Amino acid sequence: MPPAEDAGAPAADIVLDGVTVRYGGAKAPVTAVEDVSLSVGAGEFVVLVGPSGCGKTTLLRLVAGFERAAQGDVDVRRPVGVVFQQPRLFPWRTAGGNVAFALARHGVPRAQRAAKAAELLERVGLAGMAGRRTWELSGGQQQRVAIARALATEPQILLMDEPFAALDALTRERLQEEVRSLADATGTTVLFVTHSAEEAVLLGSRVLVMAAGPGRIVAEVPIGLDRGAADVAGLRATAGFSRLRGELAVATREAAGA
Structure with missing residues (x-):
């Protein structure tokens, strides 16, 4: 038991x-x-x-x-959020776009997603980086995006x-x-x-x-x-x-x- x-x-x-x-x-x-x-x-x-x-x-x-x-x-x-060993980001999306995708799946209205994604990225130390492409981010920055994406579902x-x-x-x-x-x-x-x-x-x-x-x-x-x-x-x-x-x-x- x-x-x-x-x-x-x-x-x-x-x-x-x-x-x-x-x-x-x-x-x-x-x-x-x-x-x-x-x-x-x-x-x-x-x-x-x-x-x-x-x-x-x-x-x-x-x-x-x-x-x-x-x-x-x-x-x-x-509710559960998951962060894997590898970030597993969508390479065709920006940092903010990756987080916004999770927000969309969580039911956040489109008009609120950009601001909410920026807020979550700031929480993990990536303020002002929502427009960066994944290949412009270091490994540590990519993992921070993955954490912000996990937090987007409010686990x-x-x-x-x-x-x-x-x-x-x-x-x-x-x-x-x-x-x-x-x-x-x-x-x-x-x-x-x-x-x-x-x-x-x-x-x-x-x-x-x-x-x-x-x-x-x-x-x-x-x-x-x-x-x-x-x-x-x-x-x-x-x-x-x-x-x-x-x-x-x-x-x-x-x-x-x-």
């Missing part, structure tokens, strides 16, 4: 109960994840870490509605599948700060996938460690850091961060051998 909800805690936005996902035909099925239960409270920033093939992305896709469970129950209680739950993995270190650090600040400011619930113990500690309020063969959750690491006004560099310099990163790195290595 998923963890019991604390009477004083926010209601859960995501609940998985005994979930199993299989691929392939009936003669040779492959079990991607097996008997996974988890609960993500409203406003939580939960990170999934683990080795390749442990089912992190499968769980994210399950919550997004892109996959179906062979067994178990999936309960997602508020209360944001699913992020290694969104910064392909970026340079400086851009990754900036976007880590922006995503965490955005989540804090809006109260958005975030389920985030990464291979990096450091990124998990920087962003998460709680980290779930997964093992493969088949995919399952084998450890949970609460992240009780006082972020306050500290930026990423300042947070990295704290003793608490170093301790948690080490603890999570050990748990991830153990999971890889599990």
